[in-house]
Amino acid sequence: MNRGSSKPLYEQIYEDLKDKINDNTYPINTLLPTEKELTGLYNVSRITIQKAVNLLASEDMVTRHAGVGTTVIHQERLPSSNRLIGLVMSGISDSFGRRLVESITDACNLAGYSLIIKFSHESQRKEQACIQALLDIPVQGILIAPLEKTFFDPLLMQKILDGMPIVVLDKQFTGIDSLFVGTDHTAGAEQAAQLIAGMGHRNIGFFGYDRIANSSLETRESAFNNVYSHTNHPLRAAAFANIVQSHYFQHDEVALQEDIQRIRNFIATKRPTCVIAIDNYVASLTREAIKELHLSIPKDICLFGFDSDSSAFPSLRYTYLAQDEEMIGKTAFAMLSEYISNKHVAVKKQLIPPAIVDYGSVIRASEMLRA
Template sequence: MKLKMNPKFPLYYQIYEDLKQKINAGEYRIGTQLPIEHDLIAQYRVSRITIRQALQLLADEHLIKPEPGKGTFVLKKSPTKKTQKMIGLILPGLLDSFGNRLLQAIEQEATNRGYLLIVRFSHGEQITEQKAIDELLALPVDGLILEPSQVTAQNSALSARIMAGDPILIVDKELTGIRSLFVSTDHAAGALAVARYLADRGQKTVRVLTYLQISNATLEKRQNAFQQIFGSNCIQPLITTTQVNWDEPDHSEQDIDRIKQLILEQKPSCLVGLDSHLASLIIQAIWELQLVVPRDISIFGFDSGANYRFNNYSYLAQDEWQIGKQSVDLLVEKIDNGHVTQSRILIPAKIIEHESIAKNIDSDGLSIEKNMYF
């Protein structure tokens, strides 16, 4: 048997769909054994790796189970079409600085559109995220919104479905190497505007605090923007703690000590935290050194620090409500029509000033209007 090739879908995905259809039709009954790998290769006239990829997708949905030394057995049929429309949502977690309002917007818009929202949290863990993806796709949900924990897709079923054009939308952190529906803040433009804002106010020795290991595209875009304006030396990868992995040991005291050492040795005019957790560590270090903001040092952050003790710093605010609403709108357009007029939406951010940036420029220099959008 030779499948009629559809260039829109990978060959292994077409074989996976064909086998699933045969399971649902009863050609391969529950409890019986699928043809052995050698027979499937001959049947579909494809390579061993292609057959294994197709079988892995069926296993990911728990429709089949390989038993070493015995064969691969059918566990169940793919769930029948449900009456309740559902959207799945996977987030790393909820923070006052980013996440809470996003979830509220997605839930409200999904309800307005007649969809039940099913929410799972990955806590920034790849294994937990993969399990949530498999669970929601196997329900099956009509569409899926994912804020990934990593820059690359780790789930084969997810990658195959995205490439096949299924209604799956990535929010906030773009996956590399896969073109998907995507809604996010325009992180690159926003960060570049912030870097220019600081330069226009005479900030020359800017130091950007970031993590020792960066695993998402958002922070990379923010870093790159500052490097364009202030050079590569401005980036300081010092921090080990994160704001999403709540199960890890708290090493924030060591991080704060490293920030204090940087301040004393390099004497920067301004410190920038690439997210609200980093900004909170910077503020704590400044407080312990008994420095006054902005007289002694300036500070700028990304996302508000509303969930921290000290939160009165200037920052770049994301429009979570628009991100959430447009994510649902775009996903439902894909579900209803099978295609979209625009697959990628970037939402402007805005600078919120809290007088934490010293203005060290001449009187005829450029001033920045408060709350300008970028």
């Protein structure tokens, strides 16, 4: 480090780490040294290291996960190989995305491809820019988990229609015949409903968003609704409360507190024995509402959800339906590479079954205090 430089120390460390990422000292999909190790390596404070790593994160070169570390996800300098695959996602988290990216990265490495990852950060404008940047490189194919089902990037649609190798992940486009790999939410809803019904629950609450533009969440809600509305199904008394107005990427504290209040009021008035949260964010709001009501899970009320990030926060574990991100990633890359090679795939749409991960937050209704 040049302590006589006019640049702050954290900027010098940021530039040094960036160089090491770009020259493969710290390759993609590996962990940076820990903050403690970096403070010793550079002989600076932890705050200085945090500032440097924050700059890397702001450029989407690394991502951080509680209990895991800081993972390298992007290099600025493109590899010399012309076997390039692009991946566009809104972002990654422990609840969904991290294992998917790892799976795709591993599949690319085994097949001799290099992966270029772009993040849209829930912005349609940035998603368009990510797609254009990959086309400009150019890449041989694109894997994309699009933002919203109601937004179609015209350039992406045209490339799909032109036959460019593009596989859509997680959120299926409507009205266009694209290659697609995602979760079988309908089968998952039936599986979850059978679990909950088998535990003797009849008074069920389902918490979702008041406005859904995400096709995966829409499919998930529709699947549960179809199961519950069947005249012969034991869960026909389920109540759907699409009352959450905030979203995890908005950071709106006022809206968040209002949503917790609405969930709290629903639980207090409807007194369900089991509640289902449409995603991990809604589950976090639901847990807070249950806590404010001084109820315990599962003795007072049971909780079932989706895509939990309980690996990072063991104290927040709940029973949930987990998407098989590893299989989605492997299947999507196999489909894309087959289309790159042959301009044809045998099956253009593949749905991967989810699995229930049981952390004991759903018990038999007869064992509950409020039943």
